[in-house]
Amino acid sequence: MCDTCGCSGDCGAVLRKPGESDYHVHVNPGTEEHSHSHAGGETHDHDHFPEEHHDRDYMHNHDGGHHHHHEGTSRKIVLEQDVLQQNNLLAERNRGYFEARNIFALNFLSSPGSGKTSLLEKIIPLLHQRFPVAVIEGDQQTTNDADRIHALGVPVIQINTGSGCHLDALMVNRAVKELDLQDNSLLCIENVGNLVCPALFDLGEALKVVIISVTEGDDKPLKYPTMFHEADLCILNKIDLLPYVEFDVAKCRENAMRVNHHLEWFELSATTGEGLAQWQQWLEKRLLHH
Amino acid sequence: MHEMSIAMSIVDAVVANAEKEGGVRISGVELLVGKLAGIEAESLKFCFSAATKGTIAEGAALVIGEPEGTGECGECGMRFPVTFYYAECPKCRSLRITIVSGEEFLIQTITIEEEGE
Numbered sequence: 537m538c539d540t541c542g543c544s545g546d547c548g549a550v551l552r553k554p555g556e557s558d559y560h561v562h563v564n565p566g567t568e569e570h571s572h573s574h575a576g577g578e579t580h581d582h583d584h585f586p587e588e589h590h591d592r593d594y595m596h597n598h599d600g601g602h603h604h605h606h607e608g609t610s611r612k613i614v615l616e617q618d619v620l621q622q623n624n625l626l627a628e629r630n631r632g633y634f635e636a637r638n639i640f641a642l643n644f645l646s647s648p649g650s651g652k653t654s655l656l657e658k659i660i661p662l663l664h665q666r667f668p669v670a671v672i673e674g675d676q677q678t679t680n681d682a683d684r685i686h687a688l689g690v691p692v693i694q695i696n697t698g699s700g701c702h703l704d705a706l707m708v709n710r711a712v713k714e715l716d717l718q719d720n721s722l723l724c725i726e727n728v729g730n731l732v733c734p735a736l737f738d739l740g741e742a743l744k745v746v747i748i749s750v751t752e753g754d755d756k757p758l759k760y761p762t763m764f765h766e767a768d769l770c771i772l773n774k775i776d777l778l779p780y781v782e783f784d785v786a787k788c789r790e791n792a793m794r795v796n797h798h799l800e801w802f803e804l805s806a807t808t809g810e811g812l813a814q815w816q817q818w819l820e821k822r823l824l825h826h
Numbered sequence: 827m828h829e830m831s832i833a834m835s836i837v838d839a840v841v842a843n844a845e846k847e848g849g850v851r852i853s854g855v856e857l858l859v860g861k862l863a864g865i866e867a868e869s870l871k872f873c874f875s876a877a878t879k880g881t882i883a884e885g886a887a888l889v890i891g892e893p894e895g896t897g898e899c900g901e902c903g904m905r906f907p908v909t910f911y912y913a914e915c916p917k918c919r920s921l922r923i924t925i926v927s928g929e930e931f932l933i934q935t936i937t938i939e940e941e942g943e
Contacts, residue, residue, distance in 0.1 A: 612854070612937045613847055619836055619857070619931045701828055733828035736864055761911040762864040765925075794912035797900075797922050 552694040554686035626705035630740025641723040643741035648729030650749040651773040654806040668721035674703040674728045702733040731760040743768040754788035769800035776805040833873035849938025852883040856935040862895045862928035895928025
């Protein structure tokens with residue numbers, strides 16, 4: 537049971553806003569966002585009755601159609617349906633919305649404690665003179681991260697996933713409806729700190745940004761290859777700590793490139809600001825021409 | 827533990843499809859989970875049986891096919907088996923490898939029971 541409103545939405549994610557303790561919205565699968573839309577991309581057609589299967593096989597020869605094999609009263613149906621289809625369809629809807637409004641959406645991924653929020657705290661003030669910025673924060677519990685972003689004066693919403701280990705397209709879809717997004721803006725989606733599960737879930741972002749810090753191992757790209765394989769750029773954070781830790785930057789970069797040779801690479805420190813200008817330049821360029 | 831939420835979305839999808847087809851029970855589900863898909867087949871099996879409890883898919887036999895990964899070399903075009911995202915072309919030693927299969931994650935078939943025809 538939800539401890540805020542007493543409703544039974546105990547398994548879904550909850551949206552919260554900093555400074556508005558009464559505000560919370562449940563993200564429940566089964567609402568209209570999650571309904572089975574048959575528009576664009578659905579691969580099956582049900583405008584027929586089961587009895588017709590034998591004599592109307594031609595109906596099933598279209599792309600992704602069904603083939604039926606009767607065996608007494610049990611019947612095998614070929615679906616060939618992507619397990620993550622529901623998420624992927626919704627992610628494409630999010631992506632279409634972002635494209636139409638020229639919103640550049642970035643999905644920030646890392647293990648907990650690599651400095652995702654600190655990096656946003658540092659880069660947002662540099663950008664939002666020229667570009668509107670909004671943030672979606674993902675965490676299992678608390679609005680701590682959203683509170684930090686709220687202090688910068690940009691729109692932010694917190695998604696609390698409860699027991700969930702990743703954000704999905706439905707949560708982002710709901711969160712976007714609660715955020716006052718502007719055209720030609722940057723949307724930063726800070727995923728739940730986790731280097732495994734979020735890699736599988738498309739949110740509709742333009743690019744995935746994976747962050748690692750020098751206090752982690754330089755073999756991290758090899759240990760969590762799926763994440764690095766899916767990412768478009770990699771940011772190595774906390775480089776101000778390099779004198780104090782055993783971390784081989786060149787080796788880490790090489791490991792990351794072995795997993796994904798398309799990966800763009802940045803090295804910086806959110807604390808001292810070192811290396812931040814290069815990333816800012818890259819972001820501004822992409823914001824103008826994405 | 828994303829296998830649980832994935833198992834639940836599989837159950838949602840197979841139940842929805844079975845009901846549309848007039849099935850009253852699902853006795854079998856065949857999945858294709860590529861070796862590079864980022865899914866633990868064993869963990870998924872365990873979660874699937876939990877996620878089907880109380881649904882028409884309860885007790886359904888889950889069969890998981892696990893196709894091997896295949897990489898294609900960006901230099902010489904050679905295709906070869908891979909077990910991980912990083913690989914070296916056995917012919918020209920290039921590291922510019924693109925994964926061309928092994929990332930599949932599909933519900934292939936469901937077997938439904940219909941009420942006596």
